[in-house]
Amino acid sequence: MSDFPSDRAKPGLWYKGTGLSFALLASCFAAWGLAQDLTTPLVAGFRSVFTMSTFAASFVQFAFYGAYFLLAVPAALINQRWGYKVGVLTGIVLAAVGAFLFLPAANSLTFSFFLIALFVMAAGLSILETSASPFVMAMGSEETSTRRLNLAQSFNPIGPISAF
Numbered sequence: 338m339s340d341f342p343s344d345r346a347k348p349g350l351w352y353k354g355t356g357l358s359f360a361l362l363a364s365c366f367a368a369w370g371l372a373q374d375l376t377t378p379l380v381a382g383f384r385s386v387f388t389m390s391t392f393a394a395s396f397v398q399f400a401f402y403g404a405y406f407l408l409a410v411p412a413a414l415i416n417q418r419w420g421y422k423v424g425v426l427t428g429i430v431l432a433a434v435g436a437f438l439f440l441p442a443a444n445s446l447t448f449s450f451f452l453i454a455l456f457v458m459a460a461g462l463s464i465l466e467t468s469a470s471p472f473v474m475a476m477g478s479e480e481t482s483t484r485r486l487n488l489a490q491s492f493n494p495i496g497p498i499s500a501f
Contacts, residue, residue, distance in 0.1 A: 355476045359485070362425070362469045363492045369466055370496030372459070376401050379455075387448050400452045404459035405466075412467035421472035428465025432458050 376398045384394035416424040435458025442450035473489045474482040 359473065359476055359489070362473055363489045365425075365465055365469055366489050366492040367496040367499070369462055370493040371500050372462055372496070373401075374497035374500060383448060383451065386446075389448070396452060397455060400456040401459045404456045405463040408460045408463040409467055412464040415464065416468050416471065421468050421475060424468025425465060425472060428461045428463070428468055430461065431464060432461025435459070435461055 379397045380394045415427055435454050438454035438457055442454045473485050477485055
Protein backbone atom coordinates (compact mmCIF):
# COMPACT_ATOMS: atom_id res chain seq x y z
CA MET A 338 0.00 0.00 0.00
CA SER A 339 1.52 3.29 -1.08
CA ASP A 340 1.29 6.40 1.07
CA PHE A 341 1.41 8.73 -1.92
CA PRO A 342 -0.44 8.30 -5.22
CA SER A 343 1.84 7.94 -8.23
CA ASP A 344 -0.09 10.55 -10.25
CA ARG A 345 1.19 13.30 -7.91
CA ALA A 346 4.77 12.97 -9.18
CA LYS A 347 6.38 16.36 -9.67
CA PRO A 348 9.81 17.12 -11.08
CA GLY A 349 10.95 18.70 -7.76
CA LEU A 350 12.64 17.10 -4.79
CA TRP A 351 9.33 16.14 -3.11
CA TYR A 352 5.59 16.32 -3.62
CA LYS A 353 3.83 19.58 -2.94
CA GLY A 354 2.78 19.79 0.71
CA THR A 355 5.19 17.17 2.06
CA GLY A 356 7.91 19.59 3.22
CA LEU A 357 6.69 19.62 6.83
CA SER A 358 6.48 15.81 6.87
CA PHE A 359 10.02 15.65 5.54
CA ALA A 360 11.25 18.07 8.22
CA LEU A 361 9.62 16.02 10.96
CA LEU A 362 11.11 12.79 9.62
CA ALA A 363 14.54 14.43 9.32
CA SER A 364 14.32 15.35 13.01
CA CYS A 365 13.69 11.66 13.74
CA PHE A 366 16.98 10.83 12.04
CA ALA A 367 18.71 13.22 14.46
CA ALA A 368 16.93 11.58 17.39
CA TRP A 369 18.23 8.13 16.36
CA GLY A 370 21.76 9.42 16.33
CA LEU A 371 21.28 10.82 19.83
CA ALA A 372 19.70 7.62 21.17
CA GLN A 373 22.46 5.43 19.75
CA ASP A 374 25.11 7.64 21.28
CA LEU A 375 23.55 7.41 24.74
CA THR A 376 24.08 3.67 25.15
CA THR A 377 27.79 3.97 26.00
CA PRO A 378 27.31 6.51 28.84
CA LEU A 379 24.40 4.40 30.11
CA VAL A 380 26.72 1.41 30.43
CA ALA A 381 29.11 3.45 32.57
CA GLY A 382 26.28 4.92 34.61
CA PHE A 383 24.59 1.60 35.33
CA ARG A 384 27.94 0.04 36.12
CA SER A 385 28.57 2.56 38.88
CA VAL A 386 25.00 2.80 40.22
CA PHE A 387 24.37 -0.94 40.38
CA THR A 388 28.03 -1.89 41.10
CA MET A 389 28.20 -4.48 38.37
CA SER A 390 30.82 -5.71 35.95
CA THR A 391 31.31 -4.17 32.54
CA PHE A 392 29.96 -7.39 31.03
CA ALA A 393 26.71 -7.14 32.99
CA ALA A 394 26.33 -3.45 32.23
CA SER A 395 26.88 -4.13 28.53
CA PHE A 396 23.41 -5.68 28.46
CA VAL A 397 22.30 -2.08 27.91
CA GLN A 398 23.74 -2.22 24.41
CA PHE A 399 22.44 -5.75 23.94
CA ALA A 400 18.89 -4.60 24.80
CA PHE A 401 19.15 -1.56 22.51
CA TYR A 402 20.63 -3.26 19.45
CA GLY A 403 18.72 -6.49 20.10
CA ALA A 404 15.50 -4.56 19.67
CA TYR A 405 16.77 -3.22 16.35
CA PHE A 406 17.56 -6.76 15.25
CA LEU A 407 14.28 -8.29 16.40
CA LEU A 408 11.91 -5.55 15.18
CA ALA A 409 13.22 -4.87 11.68
CA VAL A 410 11.19 -7.62 10.00
CA PRO A 411 7.95 -6.92 11.94
CA ALA A 412 8.38 -3.25 10.98
CA ALA A 413 8.65 -4.21 7.33
CA LEU A 414 5.47 -6.28 7.66
CA ILE A 415 3.66 -3.32 9.26
CA ASN A 416 4.80 -1.11 6.37
CA GLN A 417 3.72 -3.65 3.79
CA ARG A 418 0.30 -4.20 5.34
CA TRP A 419 -0.68 -0.68 6.51
CA GLY A 420 1.81 1.71 4.91
CA TYR A 421 4.69 3.89 6.04
CA LYS A 422 2.54 6.40 7.90
CA VAL A 423 1.21 3.71 10.22
CA GLY A 424 4.74 2.37 10.64
CA VAL A 425 6.06 5.80 11.60
CA LEU A 426 3.21 6.41 14.04
CA THR A 427 3.60 2.94 15.57
CA GLY A 428 7.30 3.55 16.05
CA ILE A 429 6.75 6.96 17.63
CA VAL A 430 4.15 5.61 20.08
CA LEU A 431 6.29 2.61 21.04
CA ALA A 432 9.40 4.77 21.51
CA ALA A 433 7.41 7.18 23.68
CA VAL A 434 6.05 4.31 25.80
CA GLY A 435 9.60 3.04 26.29
CA ALA A 436 10.83 6.51 27.24
CA PHE A 437 8.03 6.91 29.79
CA LEU A 438 8.87 3.48 31.24
CA PHE A 439 12.14 5.00 32.45
CA LEU A 440 10.17 6.89 35.13
CA PRO A 441 8.91 3.82 37.01
CA ALA A 442 12.27 2.13 36.35
CA ALA A 443 14.01 5.03 38.08
CA ASN A 444 11.62 4.77 41.03
CA SER A 445 12.20 1.03 41.40
CA LEU A 446 15.98 1.21 40.76
CA THR A 447 15.87 -2.21 39.13
CA PHE A 448 18.37 -2.84 36.34
CA SER A 449 16.07 -5.28 34.51
CA PHE A 450 13.28 -2.68 34.48
CA PHE A 451 15.69 -0.22 32.85
CA LEU A 452 16.57 -2.85 30.26
CA ILE A 453 12.89 -3.44 29.48
CA ALA A 454 12.29 0.30 29.10
CA LEU A 455 15.34 0.63 26.84
CA PHE A 456 14.26 -2.38 24.77
CA VAL A 457 10.74 -0.97 24.26
CA MET A 458 12.12 2.44 23.33
CA ALA A 459 14.63 0.93 20.89
CA ALA A 460 11.90 -1.29 19.43
CA GLY A 461 9.93 1.84 18.63
CA LEU A 462 13.01 3.50 17.17
CA SER A 463 13.64 0.41 15.04
CA ILE A 464 10.11 0.46 13.63
CA LEU A 465 10.35 4.20 13.13
CA GLU A 466 13.67 3.99 11.31
CA THR A 467 12.56 1.07 9.15
CA SER A 468 9.44 3.02 8.19
CA ALA A 469 10.92 6.49 7.80
CA SER A 470 13.56 5.70 5.17
CA PRO A 471 11.15 4.34 2.54
CA PHE A 472 8.60 6.99 3.57
CA VAL A 473 11.14 9.72 2.75
CA MET A 474 11.79 8.02 -0.59
CA ALA A 475 8.05 7.97 -1.35
CA MET A 476 7.66 11.72 -0.77
CA GLY A 477 8.51 12.65 -4.32
CA SER A 478 9.50 11.41 -7.71
CA GLU A 479 11.61 8.30 -8.07
CA GLU A 480 14.38 10.29 -9.79
CA THR A 481 15.00 12.39 -6.65
CA SER A 482 14.33 9.72 -4.00
CA THR A 483 18.02 9.02 -3.35
CA ARG A 484 18.75 12.72 -2.80
CA ARG A 485 15.84 13.00 -0.36
CA LEU A 486 17.03 9.98 1.60
CA ASN A 487 20.62 11.23 1.70
CA LEU A 488 19.41 14.63 2.87
CA ALA A 489 17.31 13.07 5.64
CA GLN A 490 20.17 10.80 6.72
CA SER A 491 22.52 13.75 6.90
CA PHE A 492 20.60 14.80 10.03
CA ASN A 493 21.68 11.63 11.86
CA PRO A 494 24.96 13.12 13.21
CA ILE A 495 23.17 16.23 14.47
CA GLY A 496 21.73 14.22 17.38
CA PRO A 497 25.06 13.20 18.94
CA ILE A 498 26.57 16.62 18.25
CA SER A 499 23.68 18.44 19.93
CA ALA A 500 23.88 16.23 23.02
CA PHE A 501 27.19 17.69 24.07
